[in-house]
Amino acid sequence: MSKLTRLIVIFLLFTIHHSLSADEGMWIPLLLNKNIGQMQRMGWKLSAEDLYSINHSSLKDAIVRFGQGCTGEVVSPFGLLLTNHHCGFGVIQRHSSLEHDYLTDGYWAKSMDKELPNPGLTVTFLVRMEDVTSQVLEGISDSLPENLRDALIRKHSLRITDEAKKGTHYNASVVPYFHGNQYYLNVTEVFKDVRFVGAPPSGIGKFGGDTDNWMWPRHTGDFSVFRIYTDTNNLPAEYSKDNVPYRPKHYLPISLGGYEEGDFTLLFGNPGSTKEYLPSFAVDLIAFKENPVKIGLRQKRLDIIGHAMDTSRLIRIQYASKHAGIANYWKKMIGESRGIRRANGVAKKQQFEEEFQNWTGSQDVDQKDFSRILPMFEELYNKLYPIDMAAIYLREAGMAPEIFRLALGAGELIKTAGDKTVPEEKVNAEAMSLLQSTRGFYKNYQPLIDQRITIEMLQEMQDHMDKHHLPDRYEWIRKKYNGNVNAYVEHLFSTSLFTDSARLYAILGSFKRKSARKLATDQAYLLGQSIKERYSKDVLPAGKAITSVIDSLQRIYMQALMEMQPDCQFYPDANSTMRVCYGQVDGFEPANGVTYNYYTTTRGILEKEDSTIYDYAVDQRLKELIASSDYGRYADDDGTLHVAFISTIHSTGGNSGAPVLNGNGELIGINFDRNWEGTMSDLMYDSEQCRNIILDIRYLLFILDRYAGAGWLVEEMDIR
Ligand code: ARG
Ligand code: ASP
Numbered sequence: 001m002s003k004l005t006r007l008i009v010i011f012l013l014f015t016i017h018h019s020l021s022a023d024e025g026m027w028i029p030l031l032l033n034k035n036i037g038q039m040q041r042m043g044w045k046l047s048a049e050d051l052y053s054i055n056h057s058s059l060k061d062a063i064v065r066f067g068q069g070c071t072g073e074v075v076s077p078f079g080l081l082l083t084n085h086h087c088g089f090g091v092i093q094r095h096s097s098l099e100h101d102y103l104t105d106g107y108w109a110k111s112m113d114k115e116l117p118n119p120g121l122t123v124t125f126l127v128r129m130e131d132v133t134s135q136v137l138e139g140i141s142d143s144l145p146e147n148l149r150d151a152l153i154r155k156h157s158l159r160i161t162d163e164a165k166k167g168t169h170y171n172a173s174v175v176p177y178f179h180g181n182q183y184y185l186n187v188t189e190v191f192k193d194v195r196f197v198g199a200p201p202s203g204i205g206k207f208g209g210d211t212d213n214w215m216w217p218r219h220t221g222d223f224s225v226f227r228i229y230t231d232t233n234n235l236p237a238e239y240s241k242d243n244v245p246y247r248p249k250h251y252l253p254i255s256l257g258g259y260e261e262g263d264f265t266l267l268f269g270n271p272g273s274t275k276e277y278l279p280s281f282a283v284d285l286i287a288f289k290e291n292p293v294k295i296g297l298r299q300k301r302l303d304i305i306g307h308a309m310d311t312s313r314l315i316r317i318q319y320a321s322k323h324a325g326i327a328n329y330w331k332k333m334i335g336e337s338r339g340i341r342r343a344n345g346v347a348k349k350q351q352f353e354e355e356f357q358n359w360t361g362s363q364d365v366d367q368k369d370f371s372r373i374l375p376m377f378e379e380l381y382n383k384l385y386p387i388d389m390a391a392i393y394l395r396e397a398g399m400a401p402e403i404f405r406l407a408l409g410a411g412e413l414i415k416t417a418g419d420k421t422v423p424e425e426k427v428n429a430e431a432m433s434l435l436q437s438t439r440g441f442y443k444n445y446q447p448l449i450d451q452r453i454t455i456e457m458l459q460e461m462q463d464h465m466d467k468h469h470l471p472d473r474y475e476w477i478r479k480k481y482n483g484n485v486n487a488y489v490e491h492l493f494s495t496s497l498f499t500d501s502a503r504l505y506a507i508l509g510s511f512k513r514k515s516a517r518k519l520a521t522d523q524a525y526l527l528g529q530s531i532k533e534r535y536s537k538d539v540l541p542a543g544k545a546i547t548s549v550i551d552s553l554q555r556i557y558m559q560a561l562m563e564m565q566p567d568c569q570f571y572p573d574a575n576s577t578m579r580v581c582y583g584q585v586d587g588f589e590p591a592n593g594v595t596y597n598y599y600t601t602t603r604g605i606l607e608k609e610d611s612t613i614y615d616y617a618v619d620q621r622l623k624e625l626i627a628s629s630d631y632g633r634y635a636d637d638d639g640t641l642h643v644a645f646i647s648t649i650h651s652t653g654g655n656s657g658a659p660v661l662n663g664n665g666e667l668i669g670i671n672f673d674r675n676w677e678g679t680m681s682d683l684m685y686d687s688e689q690c691r692n693i694i695l696d697i698r699y700l701l702f703i704l705d706r707y708a709g710a711g712w713l714v715e716e717m718d719i720r
Pocket of ligand 1: 086209210213214324325327328653656672673674
């Protein structure tokens with residue numbers, strides 16, 4: 001290649017690739033000074049230090065990871081915390097009973113002493129972070145074998161976290177960024193007394209249900225309210241009635257000023273996982289091979305459960321949460337694959353890869369043999385494909401029947417009983433505790449539903465899996481039942497100890513060491529065990545052998561991408577650590593000829609109302625309040641009450657409950673979802689199509705103040 005052609009190629013590269021749109025990215029809070037110029041041009045009025053500082057309190061001190069998978073924000077000097085209704089859902093459900101159905105009716109503490117404790121629920125603040133790449137990678141050369149590399153990294157990380165924790169009550173972890181090219185220390189503080197303050201009824205907090213999930217236009221009042229408590233020194237403590245409300249270092253002021261199209265928005269949260277730098281082979285695998293199989297299997301389960309829920313109120317209650325859990329990512333994957341197809345995602349990646357390959361051919365770069373990366377990826381992903389499919393069938397189909405989870409839970413008891421050194425009383429006590437723990441299972445269980453699911457799932461595995469990946473038990477089904485899955489499962493459900501609580505309680509209630517044989521030879525246990533073993537002893541290790549090479553290659557690919565585009569500002573894939581994302585309020589065009597507005601109002605709630613459909617029944621009191629149109633200070637300039645709005649912020653799972661701020665750092669909304677057309681953003685962000693969905697803070701305040709009569713909470717806040 002002549003010098004000139006090489007220059008042209010390089011020039012083209014810079015113009016085509018990774019020319020991130022201003023909205024794309026999930027940025028490390030510590031490094032925002034690199035973004036601040038662009039942010040300020042877009043409308044951010046504060047500094048980078050105002051967002052993250054270790055010298056004085058900053059916005060990050062008002063942000064928490066709520067539980068494991070969500071975000072929340074402190075909004076008062078007394079530790080009051082906002083997050084989503086769907087993030088608090090489990091907690092709200094645990095406090096609910098037939099007499100106090102907080103899920104259906106909502107709950108509002110009338111004073112602090114009515115705020116309810118939640119054992120196990122934590123919130124985690126980021127104390128500080130630090131680039132520790134050079135310490136972690138010290139003495140690690142490119143030629144070091146991967147297993148030695150991993151061992152050294154573990155050793156160095158341990159030393160760094162020990163050092164960081166010394167003399168404090170903090171937690172610390174060293175986390176890889178950019179696929180192991182960089183490492184950051186995250187020091188965190190965990191609070192363990194988090195009380196439930198209030199939540200609207202499902203008719204508001206979950207309005208639109210699974211039907212509206214992942215959809216715009218949206219009218220869900222998806223929020224719940226909590227409070228952090230501490231010991232009298234303002235330090236984290238286990239629950240105690242003597243604990244006092246937390247005095248935060250910082251809490252977010254709230255703006256009633258609203259927003260216009262084009263306004264700057266900023267989100268501070270804990271995005272879980274994205275895969276933006278995959279090669280085309282991987283995107284193709286996920287979008288067009290993995291997703292369709294998973295979607296199809298989930299569809300079958302949803303049909304069975306959904307149909308049963310329509311026929312019985314009891315079943316609706318029993319299966320609501322399970323159904324929502326299966327449906328959430330089922331729908332997300334449909335959107336993701338459609339989005340990738342529509343955007344020609346695989347072809348775009350391929351086009352980029354062609355240029356990457358050309359770049360590696362230019363002599364300036366050859367030392368690291370980057371030219372072999374893509375061919376190796378191709379080979380590895382081809383190898384992975386059949387194992388990956390087997391893994392998906394075993395996980396999504398094989399582990400779908402609830403009965404297996406229950407039966408495998410007896411594994412420990414069987415083991416204990418087999419150990420002659422354990423006294424009989426201890427075996428018996430373990431059986432009693434197993435009996436207790438299964439009560440919750442049967443409360444929400446319908447064997448007929450599970451039987452239908454088991455038949456369908458086993459059949460799917462038999463029809464679609466490679467014979468040598470099928471669990472051993474299929475051999476037995478072939479011999480004993482002539483391969484007739486239906487007959488086998490019917491027999492299993494009618495005879496297993498686990499499918500009938502009375503049968504199981506009878507044996508666990510007066511358990512003898514020798515009763516263990518009955519559990520261990522139970523058909524549900526045997527089949528569950530056989531599926532689990534095929535997965536964990538066979539398919540998983542085979543997959544890992546390939547994916548660990550892929551991971552190492554991805555690290556080198558990432559390094560190459562950065563070398564190839566030195567002027568591009570890269571952001572690391574989400575990894576459940578704190579990030580800042582920003583964009584602007586913006587509508588979008590979901591299809592040719594269709595334009596979506598950037599906000600919704602309460603009018604849409606009445607338009608969607610349908611008292612015959614569970615998800616669209618509107619709360620009576622809310623209806624009256626809307627009818628009176630008296631929104632006071634919560635109204636927009638045009639007199640309407642906005643419910644939700646959208647912006648171009650690049651977000652993902654884990655950002656639910658995260659605060660959305662205006663250019664002044666004031667809270668204007670709470671993130672809760674993305675649009676269906678844009679769920680591909682986990683693989684490839686497209687500023688034309690990807691939007692995050694935000695609850696308008698004014699609707700939240702209106703509900704608190706006017707609907708719930710919880711004005712005392714509003715008074716704690718700094719409202720501007
Ligand atoms: N789609 C949102 C998020 O990914 C909300 C999910 C909760 N709602 C539901 N209907 N499942 O998690
Ligand atoms: N609803 C998601 C969450 O729970 C957010 C998203 O995926 O956009 O974190």
